[in-house]
Amino acid sequence: VGAKKAMEMLLTGEAISAADALAAGLVSRVVPAAELEATVRALAGRIASSSPFVVAIGKRAFYRQLQMPQPLAYDYAQDVMSLNAAAADAQEGMKAFLEKRPAQCGR
Known part of the structure; x- marks a missing residue:
């Protein structure tokens, strides 16, 4: 706004x-009021099925970048993506994708 x-x-x-x-x-x-609860549950389910580490680091990075000048925000995002890619959950996600199975992250 x-x-x-x-x-x-x-x-x-x-x-x-x-x-x-x-x-x-x-x-x-x-969404229509009649669909609100189902829509919220579906969204919450998608978030909950994601890696807790990835969700937390992504949320933190999003809010930190809002306060940064654009060039600094891009550098910060690159650092966060590198950290994310090196995380165990990211490695499991890539392995699961290649093996065509659901990832088992952060549990």
């Missing part, structure tokens, strides 16, 4: 529609 829109939201306190929240980038998707 840009600074001007954020200020408007702060000062007015007005609720915004789901469509406006989506357009402003405040939410990643909008």
Whole structure:
């Protein structure tokens, strides 16, 4: 959300529609209320099936990069990708892919 829109939201306190929240980038998707729980469970399941190490390092890197100038953020991302590629979970993921089986990561 840009600074001007954020200020408007702060000062007015007005609720915004789901469509406006989506357009402003405040939410990643909008689903009908009847599909909300199933959608959340599916997303949580996909995240939970991923390597805990990869999820944690990715989340940390994402937020750290937001505060960095672009060239520094690119360098930092390269370092994080190298660390990730050397991790046991990454090695297991590559091995599982080649063996056409599910990866067993971080467990």
